[in-house]
Amino acid sequence: MNEKVTIYDIAKKLNITAATVSRALNNNAKISETTRKLVMETANQMNYKQNQLAQALRSGRSNNVGVIVPRVDSNFFGSTIRGIEEVLQAMKYNVIICQTHEDEEREIENLNTLLNAQVDGIIISITNKSKENEKILKRITDNNIPLIFFDRRKNIDGVSSVTIDDYKAGYMATQHLIDQGCRFIAHLSGDQSLEIYENRFKGYSQALLDNDMKVNQDYVIFTKSKVEEGALAVKKLLLLDQAPDAIFSSSDFAALGAIQELKASGKSIPDDVCVVGFGNEPFTKFMELSISSVDQAALEMGKVAAEVFLEQINNKSGVKIEKKMVLSPVLQIRKSSGRK
């Protein structure tokens, strides 16, 4: 009762060898129907559970997939992980979670840990574009371990990625603000060493240019994704000769801070200033003054990333396929930018 049951225990009980038991359990053709049934029943009755470690060691496949994210307690990453887990669980894979806390060293440690654990693949939203991790990432791909980037990617040959079209998202959001009649549009951006922020910024810039507007560096502020930083940014913006009449923030949290600060300064939203955030965090739609935001299709992104992994692991051809899946962002227009 208290001991773990192995195929040897079953074999002993039935007076056959472990090989036969293994074959019976695996529906090997060389086993008679009688034996197979007998083994199956005995296994059931003895409460046998296959030792995945042993199986993994022999086969070289652990059925574990590593997922590395900056943190799990954010709506976005929580949702992507949910998507990944749902798809992979159905295919009998376990998901091992690691957090980097935006720390490059931790990221490298995590990668090493996962390699040690012999994961069959790694799905990662990288911390930034630094070169630090390139060596180990290369080793992963050299060893033919499927590696998939999601959300935050890096340009590496042969590595697939699943992202949203951040450029398009930035463009859409900005165009929307222009359509609302805004002419002085500020942008709260983030760490430029990350493609996501870079691309949102590019989309913002291009939308301005396409509408015969200039990109004014005073209107572009680099902040972290935090409420307070959004408020601080607004304080700076309000000091300008021409205060902006719209803000496109790369973060919902910064957008919220911005809105709070604008209100505190007596500005009316959306009449004086329109605001669009990014991420479609739950709170954006719950607010009385609901906040327009770009939805990143987090759940979908996770699912697609998992599916890309499955494709790669099942691809026996040996030909490396590099897939760049780009999901379409959806702009959720709410009160904070809906002048009507």
Next chain:
Amino acid sequence: MNEKVTIYDIAKKLNITAATVSRALNNNAKISETTRKLVMETANQMNYKQNQLAQALRSGRSNNVGVIVPRVDSNFFGSTIRGIEEVLQAMKYNVIICQTHEDEEREIENLNTLLNAQVDGIIISITNKSKENEKILKRITDNNIPLIFFDRRKNIDGVSSVTIDDYKAGYMATQHLIDQGCRFIAHLSGDQSLEIYENRFKGYSQALLDNDMKVNQDYVIFTKSKVEEGALAVKKLLLLDQAPDAIFSSSDFAALGAIQELKASGKSIPDDVCVVGFGNEPFTKFMELSISSVDQAALEMGKVAAEVFLEQINNKSGVKIEKKMVLSPVLQIRKSSGRK
């Protein structure tokens, strides 16, 4: 380059045996300093990574811990998982995540999967109190695999748990509403087969009784943790002869729905009706009309659960220790119930 390096490869290169390599890498006392250094350097240079599967198979310890939650994409569970992962990662454990989606069968499947994967322990927030899973839970404890409940527990001998004091939380919230001058306090509760909702309800009831008020069944509504259900509940409540002047909701989402519906019915908050939610979801403090809520110390709960696991796994005495850790809830009083 492309192949995985094993201790045998190192041994061959140095013309020694794998045993020596293993000992050198493990700092076994019986190895000469010269050899140790040589092995270390060679291992480094050949980019050797220990195969955890092999090590796990031999030692019987996988260094994996399973975590089962209803879902990962909620603020609460995201935070607990963060806490668990932070503590366990530091101790070289990997965290395997499974979701039940509140489905009992899925929960049993997950437990089986984790047993198959030979996890060293399981930390779980159970789906409900049904008897379904008792057999397998018993098998886990019989096999001396540390099992820890968090948030949603079950009374099983020898199983430790980490929860917040839901009774106290319910009491505190209700007493606070009474202190605000409310006399007709409604309660939105949840699935009574879960201790958490049961205890919050009990705390609510006792607070009423202690203040010479009666528990009116009409004021108690069982809802799911959803915005719409909170709104529906309020619709019912407003039909009563004596509409309530306060609502204590076991869910922030239901509280939000309730507030929206109250406002829509022309009620003023907190003047006509005070509302307190549960969970301290981020949005509760972001709202213009910020929502009072009970904080569950999610991050802390995760950390403590992980620590209890570590204690159990390191407890060689063979004596089973059943720890019931009960964290104190903190009531965050905000505008929705702050009449002042």
Next chain:
DNA sequence: GCTGAGTATGTAATCGATTGCCCAAAGTTA
């Protein structure tokens, strides 16, 4: 120079499941 005690390493078994190769019994064919 011989013995006993370390010291440093090799040998081989083990963890549990899988599988290529081999073999015995039963059945088939001429």
Next chain:
DNA sequence: TAACTTTGGGCAATCGATTACATACTCAGC
């Protein structure tokens, strides 16, 4: 009935790391 096929299973190696036990060598002590 001899020879050949099938069918059903056993034997033993393997995955990679660890470790009890055995062994070779060195050096000290007498």
